[in-house]
Amino acid sequence: MKKYRIDLPAKAVENLELEKNTSLVLMVDNKTLTIRPSRTVEMLPQIMMRWYLIPAVLAAVIFFCLSWSNHHWVISLTGNWSIGFASLYLGTFSGVVAFATAFIRQKRHRSGPAMELHWRNLPTLLIAFGTILAISIMIVFWLAEKMFAGASFDIYTSTLFVFLFVTAITYGMLNLAMTISEAIITNSMMIMIIGGMLFSMLTNSNRDWWHYNFSYLGTQQNATYWRFNITLIFSALLMATLVDYLFFNLQKKYPDRGVKVLRILLYAEAACLGGIGCFPNDPQYHVLHDRISMWLVYIMILIIGLLRWLMPGLSRQFLKISYIIGGIMALDWLVFKATSYLSLTAFELLEFGLSFSWLLLLFQNLEYLARIGDQIFPVRIEKNDDYQ
Numbered sequence: 001m002k003k004y005r006i007d008l009p010a011k012a013v014e015n016l017e018l019e020k021n022t023s024l025v026l027m028v029d030n031k032t033l034t035i036r037p038s039r040t041v042e043m044l045p046q047i048m049m050r051w052y053l054i055p056a057v058l059a060a061v062i063f064f065c066l067s068w069s070n071h072h073w074v075i076s077l078t079g080n081w082s083i084g085f086a087s088l089y090l091g092t093f094s095g096v097v098a099f100a101t102a103f104i105r106q107k108r109h110r111s112g113p114a115m116e117l118h119w120r121n122l123p124t125l126l127i128a129f130g131t132i133l134a135i136s137i138m139i140v141f142w143l144a145e146k147m148f149a150g151a152s153f154d155i156y157t158s159t160l161f162v163f164l165f166v167t168a169i170t171y172g173m174l175n176l177a178m179t180i181s182e183a184i185i186t187n188s189m190m191i192m193i194i195g196g197m198l199f200s201m202l203t204n205s206n207r208d209w210w211h212y213n214f215s216y217l218g219t220q221q222n223a224t225y226w227r228f229n230i231t232l233i234f235s236a237l238l239m240a241t242l243v244d245y246l247f248f249n250l251q252k253k254y255p256d257r258g259v260k261v262l263r264i265l266l267y268a269e270a271a272c273l274g275g276i277g278c279f280p281n282d283p284q285y286h287v288l289h290d291r292i293s294m295w296l297v298y299i300m301i302l303i304i305g306l307l308r309w310l311m312p313g314l315s316r317q318f319l320k321i322s323y324i325i326g327g328i329m330a331l332d333w334l335v336f337k338a339t340s341y342l343s344l345t346a347f348e349l350l351e352f353g354l355s356f357s358w359l360l361l362l363f364q365n366l367e368y369l370a371r372i373g374d375q376i377f378p379v380r381i382e383k384n385d386d387y388q
Contacts, residue, residue, distance in 0.1 A: 007380045008035070047178065052170040055098065059090040060163035067155050075158040077144055077151040083158050084141030087165040091137060094166050095173035096130045102177035113180050118248070121241050125185075128238045129176065131230060132192050133169065139195070182245060182367040189238040190360060196231025219282050232277030239270040242363060249370040258310040265303050265310075269359075272296040293348075297333065300355050301326050313369050318361065325358045 106112035275292040279285040304326035336347040
């Protein structure tokens, strides 16, 4: 049988942090070769059972004791004192503490994906992921209320439900901390923006909000305005964290001044996104809100126009898509200003959809550029004449 030899670069082997004489396996899938340690299970995040069971037991005991002392023998699924109420507060607290603990452990032991992040990113990630977690729990129990209206359980069954919910939440946040990456932060930002806005639309007090404008969701005329504004603010924090994460590696490979300018412009874009949430379209902030919204569009069009020179290495296909999106955004603005064809709501939704889609594409391309050279290595395959 003919055999071939594959020469691996030393840096690629060092990145795997393998022990001496560790055996490797080669997988062939769709004309692609993948080399990995044969004991792959050991390379996966090792989450001890006590890390999530102990917090869950403590949460269940707290819930049981408080329910018993306040004579809550029958507890509803949702409401002021309910399974949903306990899961929201105890689960979010347990999940955030678990994430912080796992993050700090990785930084102190100098191992795991958290090593690629800075200490200054931790508060932002805790706030952002904690908010995503809390909103997700609220959505789950909001749906549960619609599906199981009036459901209630005895104190023991309710305590078991709280234990199971807190266990799942804590495990999920531990796993998130031990597998965090640029892609996860990007996806989290996408989930937060889309999920938060859809939730705001579904739960707002006025079903005819779209007759006014998109920004109506964040005004005090809407009873759930805070959900919309918090979504924007913490999405901006996630975006700033993602920019910091990506450009830490990008500026090592592309030390050009243009890359620094792009970083500043993306920080400005994140600041505008957060500013829209901090200054909703209420009468006292109306002018400032409109200015910040337009700055968001202007900065994005400026980035698209200068992207070829600011960020070397981007593909022609992405640049073409960027110019098309930038042209549509500019045309949308001209049609809105010059004619009465588009309503304010339609204009805002189009601009938001286009800008958000383009930002996701940009971050995916920047993530690819950041990984080139560190995670992709050239190899050489040679025929080994020692075997026949």
